[in-house]
Amino acid sequence: AVVRGTKRYLFDFHTKIDIEISMRDDTSMDIDQGEGKKGESYKIELSLPDVSAAMAADRDWMHDARVVYKKTVKKEHETAVKSAVSSIQKELTRKIEAFMEDYKNVA
Numbered sequence: 001a002v003v004r005g006t007k008r009y010l011f012d013f014h015t016k017i018d019i020e021i022s023m024r025d026d027t028s029m030d031i032d033q034g035e036g037k038k039g040e041s042y043k044i045e046l047s048l049p050d051v052s053a054a055m056a057a058d059r060d061w062m063h064d065a066r067v068v069y070k071k072t073v074k075k076e077h078e079t080a081v082k083s084a085v086s087s088i089q090k091e092l093t094r095k096i097e098a099f100m101e102d103y104k105n106v107a
Helices: 075-106
Strands: 012-024 038-052 066-069
Touching: 012 075, 038 075
Parallel strands: none
Antiparallel strands: 012 038, 038 066
């Protein structure tokens, strides 16, 4: 869209991502089905209710993000699980940024 002579890129999405993190017996995380005997497993839901062009100025895509743990994370797994969720959020942010650049070049 062109508004007051300036090209604007408009989009408005919401998303929900289901994540499963498996812990090996040594309490290290295993997101990809790697080697080692499986221990505890955690299902997590990451929701982004608003991914829109309006948020592009601030680029704080995780501002309204909601993380729901389907069961309580054991104390000894908290650091590893939270680290994994944070890594996934950072990667998702990079993917949204890449989408924005691609969208600008196509639109």
